[in-house]
Amino acid sequence: MSFFGFKGGVHPPELKAAAGKAIETVPPPQTAVIPLAQSLGKPAKAAVAKKDAVLRGQLIGEAQGMVSANVHSSISGTVKDVGPARGPLGTFVECVFIESDGKDQAAEFKGADLNALSPQEVIDRIKAAGLVGMGGATFPTHVKLAPPPGKKIDTLIINGCECEPCLTADHRLMVEKADDVMAGAAIFRKALGVARAIVGVEDNKPDAAEALSKSASRHGVEVAVLHVKYPQGAEKQLIKALLNREVPSGGLPMDVGAVVQNVATAKAARDAVVEGRPLYERVLTLGGGAAQGNRNFLVRIGTPFSEVVKFAGGTKGDAMKIVSGGPMMGLAQATLDLPVTKGTSGILLLTERETGPQRMFPCLRCGKCYDACPMGLRPALISRCVEKRRFDELEGLDVLDCIECGCCAYECPANRRIVQNVKRGKAEIAKIRRKRKEKEDKAKAEAAKPKA
Amino acid sequence: MPEENKDTTAKEAPAAPASGRKPLFSASPHITSDETVPKIMWTVAAACAPALFVGVYFFGPAAALVTGVCVASALATEWAATRFFLGRKETTITDGSAAVTGILLAFCLPSSVPLWQAAVGAAIAVFIGKTVFGGLGCNIFNPALIGRAVMLAAWPAAVSGAAFLEKTASGALSLPSAVARVPNFVDAMTQATPLAAIKEGKFDASACPSWHDLNNLFIGRCGGCLGETSALAILVGGIWLLFRKIITWHIPVVYIGTVFVLTLAAKAPDAFKQQSMEPVLYMLQWSLFHVLAGGLFLGAFFMATDMVTSPMTGAGKIVFAAGAGALVVLIRFLGGYPEGVCYSILMMNMVVPLIDRFIKPRKFGTAGGPK
Ligand code: SF4
Numbered sequence: 020m021s022f023f024g025f026k027g028g029v030h031p032p033e034l035k036a037a038a039g040k041a042i043e044t045v046p047p048p049q050t051a052v053i054p055l056a057q058s059l060g061k062p063a064k065a066a067v068a069k070k071d072a073v074l075r076g077q078l079i080g081e082a083q084g085m086v087s088a089n090v091h092s093s094i095s096g097t098v099k100d101v102g103p104a105r106g107p108l109g110t111f112v113e114c115v116f117i118e119s120d121g122k123d124q125a126a127e128f129k130g131a132d133l134n135a136l137s138p139q140e141v142i143d144r145i146k147a148a149g150l151v152g153m154g155g156a157t158f159p160t161h162v163k164l165a166p167p168p169g170k171k172i173d174t175l176i177i178n179g180c181e182c183e184p185c186l187t188a189d190h191r192l193m194v195e196k197a198d199d200v201m202a203g204a205a206i207f208r209k210a211l212g213v214a215r216a217i218v219g220v221e222d223n224k225p226d227a228a229e230a231l232s233k234s235a236s237r238h239g240v241e242v243a244v245l246h247v248k249y250p251q252g253a254e255k256q257l258i259k260a261l262l263n264r265e266v267p268s269g270g271l272p273m274d275v276g277a278v279v280q281n282v283a284t285a286k287a288a289r290d291a292v293v294e295g296r297p298l299y300e301r302v303l304t305l306g307g308g309a310a311q312g313n314r315n316f317l318v319r320i321g322t323p324f325s326e327v328v329k330f331a332g333g334t335k336g337d338a339m340k341i342v343s344g345g346p347m348m349g350l351a352q353a354t355l356d357l358p359v360t361k362g363t364s365g366i367l368l369l370t371e372r373e374t375g376p377q378r379m380f381p382c383l384r385c386g387k388c389y390d391a392c393p394m395g396l397r398p399a400l401i402s403r404c405v406e407k408r409r410f411d412e413l414e415g416l417d418v419l420d421c422i423e424c425g426c427c428a429y430e431c432p433a434n435r436r437i438v439q440n441v442k443r444g445k446a447e448i449a450k451i452r453r454k455r456k457e458k459e460d461k462a463k464a465e466a467a468k469p470k471a
Numbered sequence: 472m473p474e475e476n477k478d479t480t481a482k483e484a485p486a487a488p489a490s491g492r493k494p495l496f497s498a499s500p501h502i503t504s505d506e507t508v509p510k511i512m513w514t515v516a517a518a519c520a521p522a523l524f525v526g527v528y529f530f531g532p533a534a535a536l537v538t539g540v541c542v543a544s545a546l547a548t549e550w551a552a553t554r555f556f557l558g559r560k561e562t563t564i565t566d567g568s569a570a571v572t573g574i575l576l577a578f579c580l581p582s583s584v585p586l587w588q589a590a591v592g593a594a595i596a597v598f599i600g601k602t603v604f605g606g607l608g609c610n611i612f613n614p615a616l617i618g619r620a621v622m623l624a625a626w627p628a629a630v631s632g633a634a635f636l637e638k639t640a641s642g643a644l645s646l647p648s649a650v651a652r653v654p655n656f657v658d659a660m661t662q663a664t665p666l667a668a669i670k671e672g673k674f675d676a677s678a679c680p681s682w683h684d685l686n687n688l689f690i691g692r693c694g695g696c697l698g699e700t701s702a703l704a705i706l707v708g709g710i711w712l713l714f715r716k717i718i719t720w721h722i723p724v725v726y727i728g729t730v731f732v733l734t735l736a737a738k739a740p741d742a743f744k745q746q747s748m749e750p751v752l753y754m755l756q757w758s759l760f761h762v763l764a765g766g767l768f769l770g771a772f773f774m775a776t777d778m779v780t781s782p783m784t785g786a787g788k789i790v791f792a793a794g795a796g797a798l799v800v801l802i803r804f805l806g807g808y809p810e811g812v813c814y815s816i817l818m819m820n821m822v823v824p825l826i827d828r829f830i831k832p833r834k835f836g837t838a839g840g841p842k
Pocket residue numbers: 391392393394395396397398420421422423424425426427428437438441
């Protein structure tokens with residue numbers, strides 16, 4: 020299969036110490052803290068109340084509106100409380116606290132035969148199971164599977180790049196559950212009604228590619244092996260690399276006829292459709308030099324980070340940084356007192372050596388960030404505009420196109436905080452636009468008044 | 472103690488990892504490349520070593536002394552200027568940029584320059600060339616070249632190659648005898664601009680530089696400034712910088728290439744008029760002479776490639792270098808100075824903001840797609 024590549028990108032050290040480690044299961048937690056907001060869009064509404072008895076896989080949060088996802092209990096026991104706790108973003112969000120009864124009793128899951136289901140029924144099952152993008156973006160899966168009528172989708176892409184350093188959860192999933200992943204791809208394909216499905220894997224995971232290839236023909240899914248480069252797993256870059264199509268600025272993959280789903284989501288879709296099992300656990304990687312052994316774990320949603328770390332043997336030395344997700348795009352966390360959610364692809368305890376030099380210098384205008392930016396932006400300029408608070412110039416610099424991949428800041432020899440500034444810049448643009456809109460609305464209202 | 476530490480962490484799995492230090496809480500990415508500003512600057516400084524060795528070999532210890540004085544003066548100025556002028560607490564002399572400025576300024580001075588003038592020049596380079604603009608990263612012009620330009624205006628006799636070569640010719644300087652291998656050209660160049668000389672018919676075909684001359688120029692066995700004469704030594708350092716990804720190919724290749732091609736074109740009329748040798752060879756040898764003579768290699772690999780004062784994009788760098796190459800040829804053939812590298816770069820430095828404004832990377836999503 021031909022391969023088109025994409026411009027820019029970087030080659031960070033892989034740090035994939037857990038690549039050869041089979042997935043281990045972390046025992047269910049004593050108390051699960053399950054945030055109701057685990058996806059982009061609206062948080063779910065609590066479907067249980069204090070003192071309710073719940074079973075594993077039982078619905079505890081109902082999706083609200085279009086872009087939202089159901090939430091299920093990950094253990095059996097009683098609801099201790101519904102209230103705020105630290106969520107995936109490190110901020111306090113509404114969570115359901117469930118005290119385990121130690122029995123880990125499952126609710127009744129109704130499986131189905133894919134051939135007997137209509138595409139809509141497939142999507143309904145996926146929606147009911149509360150699937151979200153498990154690569155970290157946490158966009159509700161069922162929304163992606165139901166493009167608006169005008170959009171013609173011709174290709175489904177399953178993202179097995181896992182281009183983030185440290186993370187190996189998807190890798191292990193592809194090696195150990197290749198057939199399930201492929202079955203999941205076939206499920207998505209049916210839901211979308213497309214003929215073509217491709218799994219994109221980077222060539223640093225030959226064992227995964229091989230495992231997938233074995234069941235490729237059975238499910239009629241292609242496997243494409245791509246040259247390693249970060250951020251190949253970013254939707255827009257992956258579509259470019261595989262199909263040579265560029266998603267227009269401000270557009271979505273569906274604008275170029277593609278839908279991208281992550282391999283872990285594909286596996287979850289298979290569980291949801293074939294077994295009727297909702298999404299209440301996920302595979303993640305515990306990584307970083309300050310974690311005692313880097314391994315891959317199957318963890319129930321709602322398990323505190325600290326318990327995963329404890330299960331793995333604790334910390335060693337000092338962690339310079341705690342990160343949920345990958346080292347390039349993950350979120351720094353102040354504490355390990357934080358539940359695993361559907362989007363948690365990794366827990367990293369990075370040492371000082373891994374985080375690299377921190378001292379900031381003036382921008383040298385070296386242009387490395389320009390070359391590294393896969394979106395063709397001018398990161399140094401954006402960063403400077405934000406630093407100098409020249410926010411009105413930002414819109415002209417296409418800040419909103421930034422995918423926050425971090426390539427620019429990774430390469431920057433001066434350690435400019437480019438991504439941080441980009442985030443700030445995006446917020447400032449939103450402010451400017453809001454103000455402009457208010458002004459326009461006011462002007463419109465005023466113009467309409469005398470006539471009336 | 473470490474044992475104990477491990478124990479507690481394993482048992483209690485505290486919210487924050489051992490020893491109570493708060494984890495760093497900053498935006499992604501959480502890892503960065505090992506490249507840092509000081510690493511880049513000190514690598515550039517180290518890449519100057521081959522040229523310095525050759526300089527000392529041909530011009531004697533004076534070359535090392537001038538370089539040392541320039542570096543010392545640059546560092547001292549940097550320290551004082553950032554502290555008292557910019558009012559910064561953290562010293563910036565360790566970032567290496569001042570040292571590089573000192574070395575590069577020394578490289579475009581003759582080894583015979585009075586040391587106090589070298590020291591003043593380096594101070595001017597750092598202060599006027601960089602600090603007054605706001606320090607590293609803010610300057611528009613290459614600081615070393617600012618230093619040289621000011622010195623050339625202040626003490627033309629001591630700094631310009633002309634005076635130096637006159638001295639060489641008169642034996643005032645004890646140089647290895649091999650230095651004067653290409654004297655006819657260089658002398659001629661210092662008296663009149665080559666193009667004018669050609670128009671006057673001063674050069675006949677026999678005046679074409681021989682392969683032997685070119686070889687000497689390449690190795691650095693000729694008169695000139697202390698760090699610029701050996702194209703070979705500069706190439707060694709330059710290739711290292713390319714390899715280390717501190718510079719890109721754009722500027723050196725296009726800069727030197729432009730000078731080469733334009734000289735070819737400029738020499739063509741004569742080449743076909745003269746009868747004593749193959750026109751093509753005549754053109755080629757003249758072009759190589761212009762490429763190897765003077766400070767073109769030093770300029771192309773070490774000066775024009777200065778990150779701060781060159782464009783950000785590859786395409787921008789090509790425009791920048793082509794412009795500088797054209798200016799070198801214009802200055803050498805039509806201008807009043809025998810050498811054009813310094814001014815060509817300074818002039819192109821001025822248009823860098825303009826280049827960067829118009830030559831941008833291609834934005835993703837503006838091409839391709841099925842529509
Ligand atoms: S500007 Fe945005 S898209 Fe470009 S490299 Fe930086 S983070 Fe990535």
